[in-house]
Structures are given as structure tokens and as C-alpha cells.
Amino acid sequence: MKTRQLGERSIIKLLAEFSIPSIAATLVTASHGIINRIFVGQTLGTEGIAAVTITIPIFTLMLAFGMTIGIGSNTLLSIRLGERNNEEAERIIGQSIVLFVILGVGFMVFGLLAGEHLLRFFGADDAVMPYAKEYLSVMVCGAFFHEMSFGVNGFLRGEGKPRIAMITILIAALLNIFFDWLFLIQFRTEIWGAAYATVLSQFFSTCWVAFHYVSGNTILKWRLKYFRLDFKLAKEVFMLGLPPFIMQAVGCILQALQMNQLMFYGNKFGAVHGIENCGNIAVGAFGVVFIVSMCVYLTIIGLNQGVQPIVGYNIGARKFHRVAGTLKLAIFSVIIFTFVCVLLFFIFPHIILAPFADQSHAANAEMIKMATHAVKIFVSMLPLAGIVIVMTGYFQSNGQPKIAIALTLIRQAVLFIPLIIVLPWAFENSLGGDGLDGIWYAMPICDIGSFAFTVYLLLRELKRLKSFDKKITVKEEKI
Numbered sequence: 164m165k166t167r168q169l170g171e172r173s174i175i176k177l178l179a180e181f182s183i184p185s186i187a188a189t190l191v192t193a194s195h196g197i198i199n200r201i202f203v204g205q206t207l208g209t210e211g212i213a214a215v216t217i218t219i220p221i222f223t224l225m226l227a228f229g230m231t232i233g234i235g236s237n238t239l240l241s242i243r244l245g246e247r248n249n250e251e252a253e254r255i256i257g258q259s260i261v262l263f264v265i266l267g268v269g270f271m272v273f274g275l276l277a278g279e280h281l282l283r284f285f286g287a288d289d290a291v292m293p294y295a296k297e298y299l300s301v302m303v304c305g306a307f308f309h310e311m312s313f314g315v316n317g318f319l320r321g322e323g324k325p326r327i328a329m330i331t332i333l334i335a336a337l338l339n340i341f342f343d344w345l346f347l348i349q350f351r352t353e354i355w356g357a358a359y360a361t362v363l364s365q366f367f368s369t370c371w372v373a374f375h376y377v378s379g380n381t382i383l384k385w386r387l388k389y390f391r392l393d394f395k396l397a398k399e400v401f402m403l404g405l406p407p408f409i410m411q412a413v414g415c416i417l418q419a420l421q422m423n424q425l426m427f428y429g430n431k432f433g434a435v436h437g438i439e440n441c442g443n444i445a446v447g448a449f450g451v452v453f454i455v456s457m458c459v460y461l462t463i464i465g466l467n468q469g470v471q472p473i474v475g476y477n478i479g480a481r482k483f484h485r486v487a488g489t490l491k492l493a494i495f496s497v498i499i500f501t502f503v504c505v506l507l508f509f510i511f512p513h514i515i516l517a518p519f520a521d522q523s524h525a526a527n528a529e530m531i532k533m534a535t536h537a538v539k540i541f542v543s544m545l546p547l548a549g550i551v552i553v554m555t556g557y558f559q560s561n562g563q564p565k566i567a568i569a570l571t572l573i574r575q576a577v578l579f580i581p582l583i584i585v586l587p588w589a590f591e592n593s594l595g596g597d598g599l600d601g602i603w604y605a606m607p608i609c610d611i612g613s614f615a616f617t618v619y620l621l622l623r624e625l626k627r628l629k630s631f632d633k634k635i636t637v638k639e640e641k642i
Contacts, residue, residue: 168323169480170245170476170482174492177489178470178492178493178496180469181320181469181472182465182466182468182470183469184320185320185328185329185465187333187465189462189465190458190462190465191336191337193454193458193462194336196454197458198339199215199343199357199361200450200451201518202347202348203215203347203354204518204519204527205518205520205521206348206351207294207354208521208526209440209444209447209520209526209530210290210294210447211294212451212519213294213443213444213447214287214291214298215354216422216446216453217285217286217291217422217446218298218302219418219453220422221274221282221285221299221303221415222302223418225303226411227412227414227415228408229309229310230404230408230411231401231404231408232262232263232266232310232404233310233313233314233317234317234403234559235400235401236255236256236258236317236318236404237318237320237471238404238471238475239403240252240255240256240318240475241471241475241476241479241560242562243255244472244475244476244479245475245476245477249382249383253385253389254389254393254396256318256383256385257386257390258389258391258392259314259318259400260385261391262397263310263311263314266306266307266310267306267307267310267311270303270310271306274300274302274304275300275304278299278300278303279296282295282299285418285419285423286422286425288443290443291443294353297353297358298354298357298358300355300358301358301359301362302361305358305361305365305366308365308366308368309361311365311369311372312331312365315372315373316328316331316332316368316372318383319331319372319381320468322383324381327375331368331372331375334364334368335364335368342359343356343357343360345360346359346360347360403562404564405564405568409571409572410555410575413572416580417575417579417583420584421602424602426442426443426446427442427598428599428602429442429443429445431591431598432445432598435597439526440526441529443526444529444530444533445533445599447520448531448534449534449602452534452537452538452541455508455515455516456538456541456542459501459504459542459545459549460548460552463497463553464556466493466496467556470489470553470560471556474486474489474557474560474561475560475561477489478562481635483631483632483635487628487629487632490625493553493557497550497552498546498549501545501548504542505543508539508542509539512535512538513535515538516531516534519531519534536603540600541606541607544606544611544614545610547613547614548610551570551574551610554617554620554621554624555567555571558620558624570616570617573612573613573616578608578609578612578613579609582609583605585601586602586605586608587600588601
């Protein structure tokens with residue numbers, strides 16, 4: 164059986180085989196987000212970028228639920244495959260699809276009824292609201308396809324088919340880019356064109372995944388008898404997927420807080436320097452910084468997706484030395500990658516950010532100038548953040564959700580929330596700067612604090628795995 168390779172082949176080769184397609188897929192996903200922002204920025208300017216950015220907390224909440232089901236079920240799926248229990252693995256797939264249907268319908272209703280109130284809460288003003296509301300209304304109607312294209316695709320990786328999983332995401336990304344070009348450039352639509360481009364691409368991606376399973380080219384099958392709600396199994400999936408949910412849900416709260424802080428201190432900055440609508444400019448600058456930094460974070464998540472089936476299978480097979488080896492290799496890879504990314508952001512910030520707006524307009528030029536300054540601060544501690552993300556993903560994969568939750572809460576709730584409130588005030592009143600700098604510095608300071616706790620957990624986990632491996636070796640010798 165092909166899944167046995169997870170417990171037998173070289174860890175380096177396995178990590179490359181499983182992570183590279185996942186990383187490529189996440190980079191492609193990030194690339195169509197970037198191109199989407201470029202199209203919006205070039206055609207609609209600062210207000211368009213600000214409108215897309217102001218909706219980020221809502222889509223983060225959607226992602227939170229999607230990741231809960233997707234990662235929770237994939238963790239369980241990998242463990243069952245390691246135990247060679249294919250029937251139970253197929254039941255997990257059926258349960259997850261039912262949960263995605265419920266989730267998609269729920270978000271459509273919720274978004275249409277409460278969307279405008281949420282956008283106001285996140286800081287949208289009268290200039291941005293029409294764009295943001297139009298964009299959000301279309302996107303929530305396609306919530307089901309968003310969740311399915313993200314979540315179900317992970318099952319392919321879980322059963323040892325990372326290349327097909329990569330192709331699935333590649334299809335969605337390329338179609339998104341094509342539809343962006345078609346609607347925004349050729350048809351000259353408003354911002355709804357960007358939303359339709361995303362929904363259509365996710366629809367075709369979902370169709371592709373469904374066809375692949377129905378055609379019988381997979382080890383596991385979609386079976387109608389498992390397409391029913393099982394509360395006990397659903398609870399197990401949610402518990403294993405709870406860390407990413409908490410991480411993304413807390414992220415939603417933080418992003419909402421960031422939007423309000425950016426609007427408030429951006430307008431104060433504009434009043435001092437004579438810049439109109441500077442709150443929207445600051446939100447737009449954050450949107451640009453956010454999407455380019457997400458390329459780095461999504462790459463690390465792609466690595467985690469490659470790590471997940473290797474760790475899950477070898478835990479099920481009780482090969483703990485391979486679990487430790489996979490974790491060490493993942494951390495080393497992330498350190499090298501993030502260090503290179505930091506250098507690029509410091510050396511070529513304007514080249515990276517300039518395509519996001521037509522700088523012949525004063526507001527757009529100010530937005531890129533602000534983003535160029537902010538990105539150097541924002542990404543300065545990426546290597547430390549990368550290690551924290553790897554460890555969080557690792558604890559999700561090995562069935563220790565409480566530790567992953569603790570890591571998430573320390574990084575985002577315990578550290579970041581106070582920092583995003585206090586630092587802007589401190590910079591403006593005590594440190595001789597402006598409040599916007601306090602917002603940018605909150606992230607790297609948060610990364611330093613969470614890294615300190617992560618080092619302790621890493622050393623403890625490696626010791627624990629070594630102990631388990633010794634016990635198994637002793638038992639084998641006795642036999």
C-alpha cells in the first residue's frame with residue numbers, strides 16, 4: 164500500500180515529496196490573492212484595496228471553521244491510515260463533507276444578514292462601505308465552494324497523493340487569475356468582479372476534486388452511507404481541529420482591532436501631515452503588507468501540510484524516531500527559508516510592493532510609501548514566527564491539541580492584543596513617534612515573546628519522543 168512509504172522511506176525525501184507540492188499549492192493560492200489585489204489596486208485604487216482588506220476578518224472567520232474541519236479530519240485520517248483502518252478513514256471523509264455543507268449554508272445566511280454591521284464594526288467608513296459590502300455579498304454566497312476546495316483537497320494529501328492536491332489548487336489559482344483579468348480588465352466591472360472571479364475558481368476546483376473521487380482514482384472513496392451527521396465523530400474532528408480554529412478566530416478579533424486602530428491612528432497621522440482619508444490609506448497599506456507577508460506564512464503552512472501525514476502516520480505506526488526527525492528537519496527548513504525572505508523584504512521592499520497601485524495618484528503613492536516602511540518592521544522576526552507556526556502545526560498533527568491551543572493563545576491573545584492597544588499609544592505619547600509605528604512593531608515583539616515559550620515546548624517534546632522510542636526498542640529486544 165502506498166501509504167506505507169510514510170513509515171519506511173527517507174524522511175528528507177518524504178518531506179520534499181509531500182511538502183513541495185503543498186508549498187507550491189499555497190504559493191499559487193497566495194499568488195492569486197496577490198494578483199487579485201494588484202487588479203483591484205490598479206483599477207479601483209486605495210479604496211478598492213481598503214475594501215478588500217476590511218473584509219479580511221470575516222474571511223478569516225470562514226477560514227477558521229474550514230481549517231477546523233479540514234485539519235481535524237485530516238489529522239484523524241492520517242492516524243487511521245497509519246492504523247490501516249480504511250473503512251473508518253472513509254467515514255471521516257463523509258462526515259467532513261456533511262460538515263462543509265452545513266458550514267457553507269450557515270456562512271451564506273450569516274454574511275448576507277449581518278455583513279454590513281460587521282463591516283462597520285471593523286472600521287469601514289462611507290467611502291469604503293459600498294465596495295466592501297458588494298465584495299462580501301458575493302463571496303459569502305460562494306462560502307460552500309471555499310470550504311470544500313480548501314478542506315476536501317487535504318484528503319488527497321492524507322492518503323499519499325500530494326501532486327494531485329497541488330494540481331487541484333493550481334486549477335483554482337489559474338482560473339482566479341483568468342477571471343480577475345476577464346472581469347476587472349476586459350469587462351471593467353466594479354469590485355464584484357473580483358469576488359465572482361474567486362467564487363467561480365473555487366467552484367471549478369470543487370468539481371475537480373469531486374470528479375477525482377467519484378472516478379475511483381483514489382484509495383479512499385466517497386460513500387453515500389457515510390454522508391450523514393455523526394455527532395460523536397464530528398466532536399472528535401472539531402477537538403483535533405480546535406487549535407487552528409482558535410488561532411484563526413483570535414486572528415479575526417485581532418484583525419478587527421487592527422482595522423479600527425489603523426483607521427484611528429491613520430486619520431490622526433493624516434491630520435498632522437495634511438493627507439485626506441489617511442485612515443483608508445493606512446488600511447490599504449496594511450492590506451498590501453498582509454498579502455505579501457502571507458506568501459511567507461502560507462509557505463510555512465504548506466510545509467506543515469506536508470509534515471502532517473508523515474507525523475500522523477508514524478505516530479499511528481509508533482515510529483517515534485521518525486516523528487522527531489521530521490520535526491527537526493521542518494524547523495531547519497523554515498529557518499533558512501524565512502531568513503532569505505527577510506533579506507528580500509529589506510533589500511527590495513519597493514519593488515515588491517509597487518505593483519499594487521497606480522502611483523500617479525497621490526493617495527496610491529502614499530499607500531505604497533507607508534507599506535514600504537511598514538513591511539520591514541512587520542516581517543523582521545519571521546524566522547522566530549516560522550518556528551512557532553511549525554510547532555503549532557506539529558502539535559495539531561500528533562493529537563496534542565491543548566498544547567497547540569496554548570501556543571496560539573499566548574502568541575495572539577496574551578501578547579498581541581495588549582501590544583496592538585498599548586504600543587500605538589506609547590509610540591505617540593512616550594517614544595517620540597506616531598501611532599502607526601506602534602501597530603507595525605506589535606507583530607515582531609509578539610513573535611519574540613511567543614518564540615521563548617516555543618523553545619521550551621520543543622525541547623520537552625524531543626525528550627518525550629526519545630523516551631517513547633527507547634521503550635519501544637526495549638520491548639522489541641525482549642520479543
